[in-house]
Amino acid sequence: MASSKSKEEVVQEFRVQSIQEAAMRVIARKGMAAATMQEIADEAGVAKGTIYLYFRDRDELVEKTFESAMSQLHARVDTAIELDVPFDQKLRAMLGAVSTFFRENREFFRLYISMRFPEGSPQQQRRQKRTCQPQYQSRVQRVAEVLQQAMDRGEIGVTDPRRLALFIIEGSNAVIIDRVMSEAPSSVDDDVDFLTATILGGIKK
């Protein structure tokens, strides 16, 4: 047999996935704090207790859901980063990857935003920081490295790459999310054109 696990494992993974997707949809609809286990279970078409067969508690469900979506985003951005092209094309590819991802995963952005700042008791905050912040930091870090390379090659001016990465990522996110939320028809290229031009050339006449 190709894989050692057949039915059960496949079924398990399917369950895990559909519960995670349900969680994302409910969080997108009600917000992080107001998303209840009951509503997530209903959305997934299972009983509340079933969720606890696959996830220890609510925190773990949220954490795993965030991580698996985030690793997809990272995978896409990484393929753009690894392209061997001039910086402006690479920037365009990265922005396109992010834009496409958020368009295909409209429900994710709410979770994405919520996980940025940990909530709850100090312990909960520490736990979330350990698991979720690294995902952000590594996203910032990867972009910062790309910027650093471009600086070394003289393709762009020299500044603090981390601060620049933050500015680019959050500015772009705001534009992309605004578009995704407003139900406007497809416009990936439009946004990417706008962002690439603004980031590269600034707004000065």
Place this chain on the structure above:
Amino acid sequence: MASSKSKEEVVQEFRVQSIQEAAMRVIARKGMAAATMQEIADEAGVAKGTIYLYFRDRDELVEKTFESAMSQLHARVDTAIELDVPFDQKLRAMLGAVSTFFRENREFFRLYISMRFPEGSPQQQRRQKRTCQPQYQSRVQRVAEVLQQAMDRGEIGVTDPRRLALFIIEGSNAVIIDRVMSEAPSSVDDDVDFLTATILGGIKK
């Protein structure tokens, strides 16, 4: 009498203010959802019940707290907007106003972020949208108008001013908030220099 109201009114306003400030501090510490009325009351040095003498319920407390802080931010930005100077100086003044405000009100940024996307039941979400979204929209709108003027005068290139405003506001916020959170020593000018240069001139060599 200068004002028609003396003792009682002054005392009332003081109570309202100190409760709002306590709410901001607790929200900054625990996050929006985990900030309990009990902890806010303790922080303000009053009993839980006392809060309900000044605010109908939790939602109203949060709403009013957000609005009063937000109007301070708006006031500062507005004085920068009304300056009769070239666009680049105006931009610098606006960024300086925001940066200074967030530095003086470290506790506010958490509330600011939380209010951006309404949470809870559909009714709650509608209520929050009616009261808080306008504050954001008007911030975006004001910046967009300044950009439009600059475009008309040929000071900057022509694009969609709203989208540009979003990009600038959120990119700048990310940089400013990162600095405020990281406890780094004063660096308002540093951030403002960085942001002004990047926004105006872009990053291309």
Place this chain on the structure above:
DNA sequence: TGATTGACTGACCGCGCGTTCAGCGCGATG
């Protein structure tokens, strides 16, 4: 086909929250 398993269910539990309100104490009044 009867026995056995274990994935799944959902009524139930305890807790902690927002909210209430009967009562307390203290300054003002006469």
Place this chain on the structure above:
DNA sequence: CATCGCGCTGAACGCGCGGTCAGTCAATCA
């Protein structure tokens, strides 16, 4: 000094949540 008014208190209430676990039943086994 007795009375009153009122700002304030915090124990108590009900609700709705996350989490549990005894029971169900379809698939599997012998």
